[in-house]
Amino acid sequence: MEMEQQSNDALRQRHQELVEAHPKLRIRDRAQRLGVSEAELVAAGCGVAVRQLGGTAQQLFRDLGMLGPVMALSRNDRAVHERHGQYQGIEAEGPVGIVLGPDIDLRMFFGSWRYFYAVTENGRDSVQFFDKAGEAVHKVYRTDATDAAAWQAYVDRHAVDTVAPVVVEPVAAVAEADAPADxxxxxxxxxxxxxxxxxxxxxxxxxxxxxxxxxxxxxxxxxxxxxxxxxxxxxxxxxxxxxxxxxxxxxxxxxxxxxxxxxxxxxxxxxxxxxxxxxxxxxxxxxxxxxxxxxxxxxxxxxxxxxxxxxxxxxxxxxxxxxxxxxxxxxxxxxxxxxxxxxxxx
The missing domain is CATH 3.40.1570.10 (HemS/ChuS/ChuX like domains)
Known part of the structure; x- marks a missing residue:
């Protein structure tokens, strides 16, 4: 535990120095600069207040409908997609799930999802889902239209007492050729x-x-x-x-x-x-x-x-x-x- 605390302290110090030198960098870019995953920055409390959420991604997703209007964000390295609305038509029982509302429309592939957090950064609240490689899969942001009491109840219902260390595990790439054999x-x-x-x-x-x-x-x-x-x-x-x-x-x-x-x-x-x-x-x-x-x-x-x-x-x-x-x-x-x-x- 003491070594973990020292490691987190060192990471927070390196992170703070990076923020001071490059204040406009997004957390995804800061993680890359520091040679760690984004989940590791979040779990260490680098610039954020954090509570870890327990249970499975499916359990957490099934309760998102209680929050009312929110902003859903999914991204890859080159594109960011943000959509306001409510989580409706949620089906999240097995390895594949869907959200099929008139505003928020998602297809989830839960196989590699592993770390889940309630995060507050610069006064902005979010629920964040990461895969086993520590990369962000999906984020849900509280807005002015969100039911604040329901948001707090959601976090309290799913939060666990301590934030566990992130153990990064690479996600295996699918073997595929650059051209078909036929x-x-x-x-x-x-x-x-x-x-x-x-x-x-x-x-x-x-x-x-x-x-x-x-x-x-x-x-x-x-x-x-x-x-x-x-x-x-x-x-x-x-x-x-x-x-x-x-x-x-x-x-x-x-x-x-x-x-x-x-x-x-x-x-x-x-x-x-x-x-x-x-x-x-x-x-x-x-x-x-x-x-x-x-x-x-x-x-x-x-x-x-x-x-x-x-x-x-x-x-x-x-x-x-x-x-x-x-x-x-x-x-x-x-x-x-x-x-x-x-x-x-x-």
Missing amino acids: AAALRDHWRSLRDTHDFFAMLRQFSVSRLGALRAAGEDLAQRVDDAAVETVLGRAAGSALPIMCFVANRGIVQIHTGPVRKLVRTGPWFNVLDDNFNLHLNTDAVASSWVVNKPTVDGWVTSLELYGAGGELIVQFFGERKPGKPELGAWRALLQSLCPVALAV
Whole structure:
């Protein structure tokens, strides 16, 4: 215990020195600079007041509906997705869960979730979920609209007496190739898809990365477009009030916004949507390739704009607003086709 305390003291000292030298750094970036995980900074109380939450991620998620309106945040290294609303339609019993409310729309993959905290930083309260590698998966922020008494009751109900040390454990990467062994077979399988959700199973079947599948499929199914496409698409969607869907994911969660976008702002490398109930912060300098992707479904073809980083990681996806049983919006498909020099399959 004494060694743990000394370790925490040393980390807090290093953290304070970094904050003094670089006061504008976000906690995720501070962790990287210090060579530790974000969860380790939180658990050590580096710039925050913290209470550890016990139980499973599923138990904690099932109670989020009691909080009333909050702000849900999910991110990866290149994109941050923030959505205001209530946790409704919560299903969190097994390894995969969903939140299917009109505002907050999530798909959770709980297998690697491990550390959970109630955090207060600069007067701002949040509940934060981390995976076993100590990386943030999802955060829930209290807002002026949140039921303050319910928030305190939630924390008190789930908090444990002590904050345990974080033992970082790497999350194993899935083995996948950069190209399919049989590109023609993958293309045939792709053209036989009946649901966009079957795409992931196809990647597993062919043991190929997502980007590897796009490169191999043929330009009528996936073609690379200019990296300025995201600003073009969001700008035209905002100008015409075209409702879209925006997906940002990390290895533990997918967070989805459905609806129009209105206020678009460029701040240095970050291209932002700054609407009342939805914010997106996208580092366009980190975009290595942009693709229009075309998938068949029982409801017709569905097209998306997908942005990838230099390591092949998916940064963000955009679709036209749609529900199962309804065809894709014609205006959305026309917008994405206008980006493409080659005609998409129909």
